[in-house]
Amino acid sequence: MTITGQSLIGAASVPGTNGAFHGIDARTGEALEPAFGGATQQDLERACALAEAAFDIYRETELEARAVFLETIGEQINAIGDALIERCMAETGLPRARIEGERGRTITQLRLFAAVLRNGDCVDARIDPAQPERKPLPRVDLRLRNIALGPVAVFGASNFPLAFSVAGGDTASALAAGCPVIVKAHGAHPGTSELVGRAIQRAVQICGLPEGVFSMLFDSGLAIGQALVADHRIKAVGFTGSRAAGVALLKIANARPEPIPVYAEMSAINxxxxxxxxxxxxxxxxxxxxxxxxxxxxxxxxxxxxxxxxxxxxxxxxxxxxxxxxxxxxxxxxxxxxxxxxxxxxxxxxxxxxxxxxxxxxxxxxxxxxxxxxxxxxxxxxxxxxxxxxxxxxxxxxxxxxxxxxxxxxxxxxxxxxxxxxxxxxxxxxxxxxxxxxxxxxxxxxxxxxNGFGTGVEVGHAMVHGGPFPATSDARTTSVGSRAIERFQRPVSYQDLPDELLPAALRAANPLGLTRRVDGVIDREVREDD
Amino acid sequence: MTITGQSLIGAASVPGTNGAFHGIDARTGEALEPAFGGATQQDLERACALAEAAFDIYRETELEARAVFLETIGEQINAIGDALIERCMAETGLPRARIEGERGRTITQLRLFAAVLRNGDCVDARIDPAQPERKPLPRVDLRLRNIALGPVAVFGASNFPLAFSVAGGDTASALAAGCPVIVKAHGAHPGTSELVGRAIQRAVQICGLPEGVFSMLFDSGLAIGQALVADHRIKAVGFTGSRAAGVALLKIANARPEPIPVYAEMSAINxxxxxxxxxxxxxxxxxxxxxxxxxxxxxxxxxxxxxxxxxxxxxxxxxxxxxxxxxxxxxxxxxxxxxxxxxxxxxxxxxxxxxxxxxxxxxxxxxxxxxxxxxxxxxxxxxxxxxxxxxxxxxxxxxxxxxxxxxxxxxxxxxxxxxxxxxxxxxxxxxxxxxxxxxxxxxxxxxxxxNGFGTGVEVGHAMVHGGPFPATSDARTTSVGSRAIERFQRPVSYQDLPDELLPAALRAANPLGLTRRVDGVIDREVREDD
Known part of the structure; x- marks a missing residue:
């Protein structure tokens, strides 16, 4: 697979004309071919417009369809084969065994979120049934589910070029939540980023999803990344990196007319x-x-x-x-x-x-x-x-x-x-x-x-990879493990809606077979059927 | 019950010396007796120190003890009797039936969170058991629970002097989460605030809790409220009011060395x-x-x-x-x-x-x-x-x-x-x-x-009283209903801790009888026992 140095905007490859940079051989400091063209404001505009157009369709895809998409991303990453490992070794200086292990971890992580989707609890479906006889006032029918926040900007880390980068935990959890993702590729491993980005792009195509579900921009400076966080169509940011950079993105997000959450994992001495x-x-x-x-x-x-x-x-x-x-x-x-x-x-x-x-x-x-x-x-x-x-x-x-x-x-x-x-x-x-x-x-x-050390971070359901500021910008969240998906969701309540207009997750017949909370109690429906 | 015009700092009543103001008869615009003394920076310091001292004890009280505390607050509010209704009518101009109804709603809300605590799901206990035989690396034992964020500052609303004020939804959900609360009393209903604040103060005493679990400050201007949000011991803010005031508090919270979440419900035209x-x-x-x-x-x-x-x-x-x-x-x-x-x-x-x-x-x-x-x-x-x-x-x-x-x-x-x-x-x-x-x-x-109107807001499990900015500052949350408690919690993961050092929620014997998630699946423990 050839590395072209082009940004991925929906289904297209776009040569950037806004400056250029090279990946660097970590051992020698020498430039690696090819040059990567910096994305322009027009490229950013196009990526955001596509993400916005994809959002309402993608967020309502079935849980199973999204699970298969995540698994397909994993398969496509595997299919790159040794080209990915070698490029990644060159760009990061990390040894083969580490990169191979990290590739496995990245795919495991995508599969974890596929399992989270199939389980369905992340929808948090809740039903408080109507009580027409209640005094003094009848009670309305109220149903709640989580929906996706909107398009998400992801800034990968240099130190985990696969597991915390283009197809890393932020991307996997945002896609699982139903959010289109625009990645600002990390300048320290651009070739690795392009290879993985193309794997996601292929998975989008294989799964028949709207092209705007995924884009990836190369930035020859800081301006495109900053403009991405400021764009009104972006509704959340995932970031792993330095404290200074994380705090800078937080400032941009807070200064927007509509502030948005930034999940920045920044600094710790453990x-x-x-x-x-x-x-x-x-x-x-x-x-x-x-x-x-x-x-x-x-x-x-x-x-x-x-x-x-x-x-x-x-x-x-x-x-x-x-x-x-x-x-x-x-x-x-x-x-x-x-x-x-x-x-x-x-x-x-x-x-x-x-x-x-x-x-x-x-x-x-x-x-x-x-x-x-x-x-x-x-x-x-x-x-x-x-x-x-x-x-x-x-x-x-x-x-x-x-x-x-x-x-x-x-x-x-x-x-x-x-x-x-x-x-x-x-x-x-x-x-x-x-x-x-x-x-x-x-x-x-x-x-x-x-009696251990924190350097092993299990990908599971009970993991918290997070912590109070400045470890992260939001101590209420984790960037690893199944609870990472919550960062990209918000609850919506439906009152007295006709059954056929309700989302499938909340319909009377429970067509998705979800475990739901009725009057606050999990699974009461099932128990009543027993 | 006499209204004294004093701030409540832990178990004490403190006459404020930082300016003074009066409640106003909403119908006539005339001052109501007594004068309320504005809290000083020293009062604020004392309230924060008490809240900080109470935090580690209060957050680990048993769920049942916290449930009883919330119910006791409701009983103490009821016990004020007609004095509360009459003072509140005078200060707000709202009719008796409305205030009586709102008192009922406030108590219902406290009971809802008591039920949420007894249910125990808000702990989100998760166990990913160790797999010592896993290859290539054994899997560690990982357990997760939610803990309280820390002391919370609450700014009540003028328009719901009971249900969204001193003992309203923000206070009830923060106390349920295990957070001490410091209320900045709303200047539009100070007498109502004092009466309700004293009811909470009595409930703290009756339940034998540390006095710092609750304080309430009168502010003759804006400075004490602002200093409260800026104080390093405060870890979250609940606010209901105008867009301008909400955005001002957001700015203060974001400018802290350690930024904190602000849950501001601000502006909507519905x-x-x-x-x-x-x-x-x-x-x-x-x-x-x-x-x-x-x-x-x-x-x-x-x-x-x-x-x-x-x-x-x-x-x-x-x-x-x-x-x-x-x-x-x-x-x-x-x-x-x-x-x-x-x-x-x-x-x-x-x-x-x-x-x-x-x-x-x-x-x-x-x-x-x-x-x-x-x-x-x-x-x-x-x-x-x-x-x-x-x-x-x-x-x-x-x-x-x-x-x-x-x-x-x-x-x-x-x-x-x-x-x-x-x-x-x-x-x-x-x-x-x-x-x-x-x-x-x-x-x-x-x-x-x-086919209805939004003015009725059910207090239940499927309610979302929230929405994208500027309806609220955090679309991921609700300020009414059982999910309001999530705003004041954060997850903590425990890896390979000896059973006796684990919090009760995560111990092998499950002494709290919680529904727990094992490898991501709810209740598997129970099913295995069947």
Whole structure:
């Protein structure tokens, strides 16, 4: 399959005339062919008009039809074969096994939303039947379902070029909800984006859906992405990336005549708490999986363990020694882009230059754009008094905060901003200490995990990949797992509508066979039939 | 029960020293005793500190305990007796039957959320069990529940001094979710607010809850309300009122270091569509309930029918004549405040002075602060070309838009901003015309109703009292009905936590007896036990 460098606007390929850029070989920094043409305002206008035209048709497609569409996207991504893996490796510097695994995850995610659609609970069908005899006033017939919000703009992440990009979680959940999607392709993996975008474009065609269900624009600067968020036809935004970029999109969305929700996953340092019992019993052993987690994807995971909290003393010293040895033993790994590499180096230098911070270990150096792992330590005093120590350093760096006791450790947790994850390592003797921390952990993070690390994010029904600001811009939501679909829906109530005018989900005969809530109780209909 | 004019801060009554104001007799414009002291920044600080201190305890109270608390608030409101009715009548100018009915609705609403809590589905407990044998990687144990967002600021409405005020839907749903509430009392009914606030304060004490679960501040200006929204301990805002005030609070919330959700219900003109068959068959008959709906609460309902759309011709003429006669026959009714009355008069004068607008009828004139109903008509051309004709005139005024055909009527609907409700009057012959409009109606409104008017808002499980901007600031939500609770919750995921550290909702033994979702399927546990 040839990469053309063209934007995908509905069923068409459109060469962009608004500047041009190249994908970059992450290892060498050299330009990869072909050039990608930046989309114009006219291209954006056309994509939005098509999405708007597709919306009323697409949002009312049957759940089964949408499920098949999602599965077809997965099949079409698989069908690209090795060309996708190789282009993605070149553009990101990530190894083959990782990219292959991520492709599997992306397809699994599409299948999860297909299952969510077939289950039908996401419609949240509710019926409060009429009570014509009620006094003093008869009760009307009231029925509720969720409908799709409208066309959605998706800004993929650089660090998951498949699972959080063109056909990633935001796109999959928005399409599942019944929203057309316009992707602003990430400039760090444009070839990968085009290949995946074409797979979606083919799936739209195979499934006989309106072409406006999917478009993808290349942007040679920032203007097209910003105009996309500002366009009145766009009704929600999914974003994964830096805090600065996420906040900039939030500002645009809030300044619109009609503000719209922005689901931005932005920044987290994902504290790891080593409680005293676990630390004493197996501090050195914890250092191994900690280092593995730290090095995942060259440290470029949103759930990367950037902060370790423990009470100082001999057991922490043992952990530090083991972790230092493990970190010193790591190989360098190519970062996603020269820009991310430069930022990482600056972040590490800033920590190293801080007189309150001690550098414990560095990994091996490598190629020009390779990250060298770094392990630092500081005191709770310094951490509490220097807010800049809480900033994310995106890459394989972590900071150990030595606390004088569990109370001070708790104070450090309380001082943190919102997080995607917080991990606690505990033994049976740590149960009460953990219990005391839990209310704070719940306030701070979307996911609390025991005796593990946050870098594995299961795609399932009980996953929350989210958390209070600035981990995300909307703590009420998750960008991974089946609840991600809720972000792109809104409820509509129908009062006394004739049965034939009701959406199928709410008709008396329940033609979709949905589990519905009658007077607030799930499945009462079924129980009455029993 | 004596009204003291003091703010309620936790268990205490605090005389405000930051300016003072009086409740106003809506009929006469005269000050009612006593004076209300404006809360100070110190009062605000104390209320926020108490709410913050109460949060972790209150959010983990058992569902049954919170249900009993809500019911106790209802009992305490009832126990105030006639003093509440009389003070509320004086402050609002609303008649006894209306206030008594609204008291009933307020208590019903508290009971609805008690039922929602006892049902337990609002916890959204989900379990994806571990799969230690899964290849290539074992699956972790993942469990999800909703927790409360944090302390909530509530700004009540002037037009529903009980059902949308101190103990109204926002307070009831936030308390149900497990959030402490700080109410900024509405200056238009401060005595009513104090009486109801004291009922909640007593319920907190009776139920043995932390005092910070509820506080209520009087504000002699705007500064305390604004500071409340800006306070870092406040995690969400519920508001019902004008578009200008709602947008101002949104701006404050978005400018915080940690932005928070604002649920503002603001502005709607609630179009009523009269389709040709219904209009021909019973246009004159529809005019009667239309006029009743228009006059509800002196026209001061957020769901007031401010716009009528129909195809011009003899049947519309007959409707206009009947509606004009009915409007001309209406008595004047006291408005809530002199300010609302002045705004209403200006809105009516603006319409009357518009050369494209014809005044069809006026109701009887009355007292100094009484609203005189007004019925206007214009053409679709004028309505489409003059956006100011789409502005809400809060009070008993409505504008008929005469369309040349159904296509033009559809164009008018498409040009509207978001609405709380849209009503369609139809006969069997109108089914296809209605079907053609439905996609637009769904995009524009939170509730679509047939052959009725939106002024009755059922408190139930299938109600959506919400809609796209500017009807509300968040189309994904409702401020009435059981789904209102979702606004004040966020999901948290627990990975591999020891059973004894899990919240009760997620423990293996299911001690709360919740309906849970296992691998995405509701109640599978129960089915496996069968």
């Amino acid at each position: 504290p790891v708490v080593l409680l005293p019992g676990a630390l004493a019993a197996r501090g050195a052993a914890i250092a191994q999986p900690f280092t593995v987690s730290l090095m995942q994807g060259a440290g470029q995971f949103c759930t990367n363990p950037g902060l370790v909290l423990a009470v100082r003393g001999e057991p922490l010293h043992a952990f530090e020694q083991a972790a230092s040895a493990a970190v010193a033993n790591t190989s360098a790994a190519t970062m996603l882009t020269p820009g991310i590499h430069a930022n990482y180096c600056m972040g590490v230098e800033r920590l190293a230059a801080n007189p309150s911070v001690e550098r414990l270990a560095s990994g091996a150096a490598g190629g020009r754009f390779d990250a060298q792992a770094a392990l630092f330590a500081t005191t709770a005093d310094a951490f509490l008094s220097q807010p800049e120590l809480r900033d994310e350093v995106f890459g394989p760096a972590s900071l150990i905060v030595r606390c004088k006791d569990l109370n001070e450790l708790h104070d450090v947790l309380k001082a943190l901003e919102g997080q995607l994850t917080v991990a606690v390592h505990l033994d049976a003797s740590d149960r009460e200490a953990c219990r005391a921390l839990l209310p704070t952990l719940e306030r701070k993070a979307g996911r609390i995990l025991a | 179009p009523v569509v009269l389709l040709p068959g219904a209009l021909a068959a019973r246009g004159a008959a529809i005019a009667q309930p239309f006029t009743v709906s228009l006059m509800q609460g002196a026209g001061q309902f957020c769901t007031n029918p401010g716009l009528v759309l129909a195809v011009r011709g003899e049947p519309l003429h007959a409707f206009e004549q009947a509606a004009s006669a009915a409007v001309a026959n209406t008595s004047a009714a006291t408005m809530l405040t002199p300010g609302i009355h002045a705004n209403y008069c200006m809105g009516v004068e603006r319409l009357a002075a518009n050369p494209s607008v014809e005044r069809l009828a006026s109701g009887a004139a009355g007292g100094r602060f009484d609203a005189q109903a007004a019925l206007f008509a214009t053409t679709a051309d004028a309505f489409l070309s003059q956006p100011e004709l789409r502005d809400e005139v809060f009070g008993p005024a409505s504008l008929i838009v005469r369309c040349k055909d159904l296509n033009e009527l559809h164009d008018v609907l498409k040009a509207l901003e978001g609405q709380l409700t849209v009503a369609v009057h139809l006969d069997a012959s109108d089914r296809e015309a209605c079907r053609a409009l439905l996609p637009t109606l769904e995009r524009k409104a939170g509730r679509i109703l047939a």
